[in-house]
Amino acid sequence: KAGVTQTPRYLIKTRGQQVTLSCSPISGHRSVSWYQQTPGQGLQFLFEYFSETQRNKGNFPGRFSGRQFSNSRSEMNVSTLELGDSALYLCASSLTPFDNEQFFGPGTRLTVL
């Protein structure tokens, strides 16, 4: 069974631009969560989607948004990029929402210049 895939793996943007990251969950998993990982803050929860609805949201500004499609694939978008948005963005899928047993993708490394 294929694992969680994330595209692209690496991305370089400049301040003020916007970016869209994509995540394909494990087949059959309907819940997708997004996390931001930085050395200073560690792994922080962004949001979780289940059945195309956002079920849970972390403490991030409105510049961070996401969506989920009917096939459970998910995208997250960051608008008006700031230097501090440079991070590893991880996507995780699970069978149900609020499930701590999650399966993570390899991440997208975003660098903002």
Added chain:
Amino acid sequence: GDSVTQMEGPVTLSEEAFLTINCTYTATGYPSLFWYVQYPGEGLQLLLKATKADDKGSNKGFEATYRKETTSFHLEKGSVQVSDSAVYFCPGKRSYIPTFGRGTSLIVHP
């Protein structure tokens, strides 16, 4: 929520040394508990889990026992290898929001 407190790193050991990474939890019930591992340049992988009190999870030589009397789920390995160098996470939840924090970095020297 089910909050956890995980020891800060880094933990630096020589190969074949004994490893303990502490994780204690605060919960109203007995939630399932997990350990994840993140190898350099990769995403997180589930290492082991325990779904009820007194359960022992084990994988790749790592073990953790869900102890309700001490509210702990410490990760242990009898003899670490250089390849175990990674960041280890014991996640909790706060108001349904998963909390992973910075994890505990383990560095194993030959």
